[in-house]
Amino acid sequence: MERTMTPVEQALEIKSLRRVISAYLNYSFAMEEDVKRWERSYEKLQSAHKELLSHLPQKYRDLRRCIGVNFRFIMSMLQAFDAPFDLSQDVDTDSQLDAAQTRRNSLDSDYVCHASVCDEVHTYPPFETTEQVSNCQPNSSDKCGNIKARVNDIQLDGAVQDGPSSISSADEVLNIMDDPRCLQDGAKAYQPRMEDTRTTGTEKMCQNAKKVSICGMDFLDPMLHLHVPPADVDKVRCIIRNIVRDWTKEGAKEREQCYKPILEELDNWFPNRSRERPPCCVVPGAGLSRLACEISCLGFACQGNEFSYYMLICSNFILNVTQAPLEWAIHPWIHSNCNMISDAIQLQTVYFPDLHPGSAGITDGFSMCAGDFVEVYSHSSQEGMWDAVVTCFFIDTAHNIVEYIEIIARILKPGGVWINLGPLLYHFADAISYSGEEEMSVEISLEDVKRVAAHYGLVMQKEKTIETTYTANLKSMIQTRYTAAFWTMIKDGNKQTSQ
Numbered sequence: 001m002e003r004t005m006t007p008v009e010q011a012l013e014i015k016s017l018r019r020v021i022s023a024y025l026n027y028s029f030a031m032e033e034d035v036k037r038w039e040r041s042y043e044k045l046q047s048a049h050k051e052l053l054s055h056l057p058q059k060y061r062d063l064r065r066c067i068g069v070n071f072r073f074i075m076s077m078l079q080a081f082d083a084p085f086d087l088s089q090d091v092d093t094d095s096q097l098d099a100a101q102t103r104r105n106s107l108d109s110d111y112v113c114h115a116s117v118c119d120e121v122h123t124y125p126p127f128e129t130t131e132q133v134s135n136c137q138p139n140s141s142d143k144c145g146n147i148k149a150r151v152n153d154i155q156l157d158g159a160v161q162d163g164p165s166s167i168s169s170a171d172e173v174l175n176i177m178d179d180p181r182c183l184q185d186g187a188k189a190y191q192p193r194m195e196d197t198r199t200t201g202t203e204k205m206c207q208n209a210k211k212v213s214i215c216g217m218d219f220l221d222p223m224l225h226l227h228v229p230p231a232d233v234d235k236v237r238c239i240i241r242n243i244v245r246d247w248t249k250e251g252a253k254e255r256e257q258c259y260k261p262i263l264e265e266l267d268n269w270f271p272n273r274s275r276e277r278p279p280c281c282v283v284p285g286a287g288l289s290r291l292a293c294e295i296s297c298l299g300f301a302c303q304g305n306e307f308s309y310y311m312l313i314c315s316n317f318i319l320n321v322t323q324a325p326l327e328w329a330i331h332p333w334i335h336s337n338c339n340m341i342s343d344a345i346q347l348q349t350v351y352f353p354d355l356h357p358g359s360a361g362i363t364d365g366f367s368m369c370a371g372d373f374v375e376v377y378s379h380s381s382q383e384g385m386w387d388a389v390v391t392c393f394f395i396d397t398a399h400n401i402v403e404y405i406e407i408i409a410r411i412l413k414p415g416g417v418w419i420n421l422g423p424l425l426y427h428f429a430d431a432i433s434y435s436g437e438e439e440m441s442v443e444i445s446l447e448d449v450k451r452v453a454a455h456y457g458l459v460m461q462k463e464k465t466i467e468t469t470y471t472a473n474l475k476s477m478i479q480t481r482y483t484a485a486f487w488t489m490i491k492d493g494n495k496q497t498s499q
């Protein structure tokens with residue numbers, strides 16, 4: 001399936017990736033707007049009330065310090081990211097591209113954030129292009145973005161307690177980044193190396209930003225001035241919550257609820273697996289890849305599949321760049337003041353990764369495949385390739401869940417196993433596309449999902465429900481709980497599933 005991207009497709013990739021990077025870069029500005037709003041409300045208080053809440057100005061300074069810590073991580077992550085394209089190149093905006101962009105943006109902007117469920121829709125491949133995926137067969141993992149060590153251009157910094165009093169300009173963001181006070185809680189966080197510059201303001205911001213050498217070009221400068229829709233920055237906030245779910249000890253309870261039953265089930269179905277010839281497992285919608293990593297450690301040649309650039313940039317960083325457990329710090333709960341039991345909980349630092357992927361004991365053949373599940377795995381080369389398909393909080397991301405199920409059935413070997421866990425919170429329900437048109441969204445009941453699966457030769461072996469959360473702050477006063485469906489189905493070898 002070797003195919004070169006058309007210029008329009010490539011331009012779309014570039015535009016989409018620029019948009020994602022802009023959202024990451026604008027995180028601290030957006031956060032600063034929030035903090036300013038909170039400060040303005042505080043200032044409106046009459047003096048007696050202000051006095052009662054006299055700790056709040058210090059809290060706002062602390063919040064700015066936390067924003068700086070989060071932003072430091074973001075910059076380091078962008079610095080470590082090798083863009084698959086030269087992002088500095090001019091992208092034509094002819095009508096063909098605009099039309100395609102409209103379609104693409106409809107994916108970008110139909111981002112669903114129901115309660116604590118956060119997901120976003122992008123298709124583009126930092127690790128590997130969709131076009132290359134035919135080479136990405138189980139056990140031929142070298143082309144598939146395997147975990148690999150990289151030399152990290154970072155240095156350890158010191159720590160002090162206080163935070164800056166405002167982030168009023170681009171310059172201030174960098175001052176915060178350069179300020180060792182950003183590194184609350186000791187020397188666990190790392191700071192990207194910054195050179196001294198004699199420039200000021202935005203110029204300095206851009207100069208430093210350019211050091212985030214995603215492709216070593218000036219492309220970051222215009223991206224800093226791009227208007228970033230608030231929804232895009234929300235995706236960055238959601239990624240920070242996803243880090244907690246997948247890579248911190250604070251996420252252990254959620255992983256125990258979601259990932260452990262899947263891992264146990266895989267362990268039971270493949271009792272005689274060997275490291276020499278490990279069974280092949282694919283995890284569509286792999287998010288930040290913890291589940292795929294755990295499946296690999298369990299002795300499977302595992303491939304995660306993901307199409308969100310937000311997710312891919314971050315999982316690349318965690319899988320390929322982190323060098324030790326608990327190397328990085330973030331403050332995941334600073335994005336809202338609502339339902340907080342205490343300021344201390346809101347400002348909490350969490351460290352990641354709780355498990356260092358590079359020393360976790362992964363099995364040969366671990367890879368991440370970037371691209372839309374439907375586009376990638378409906379290719380004929382994928383037919384009957386997989387011993388197991390694992391979907392966790394994924395099947396309801398479909399425009400057409402029937403298509404997902406059909407593909408899952410087709411890519412499984414006869415006797416292969418589909419393990420699923422998740423709700424049916426259809427992501428495109430009520431969605432309006434970027435162009436204003438309504439999105440296709442086939443929303444069927446669990447009963448119908450099982451009937452469709454049976455039609456494609458997937459035979460139910462085990463079924464139950466599991467109570468769980470998704471990227472929850474377990475210390476918050478509000479919790480969204482799912483009664484998620486969990487099942488194991490086996491592909492009936494006698495049923496025809498070819499296209």
Ligand SMILES: C[S@@+](CC[C@H](N)C(=O)[O-])C[C@H]1O[C@@H](n2cnc3c(N)ncnc32)[C@H](O)[C@@H]1O
Binds near residue numbers: 392393
């Ligand atoms: C709700 S998240 C679940 C992530 C992960 N499985 C977990 O349990 O934390 C759904 C994931 O599927 C990804 N996704 C949605 N549609 C996709 C598609 N068509 N192809 C590949 N990934 C997709 C999203 O980007 C997102 O990372």
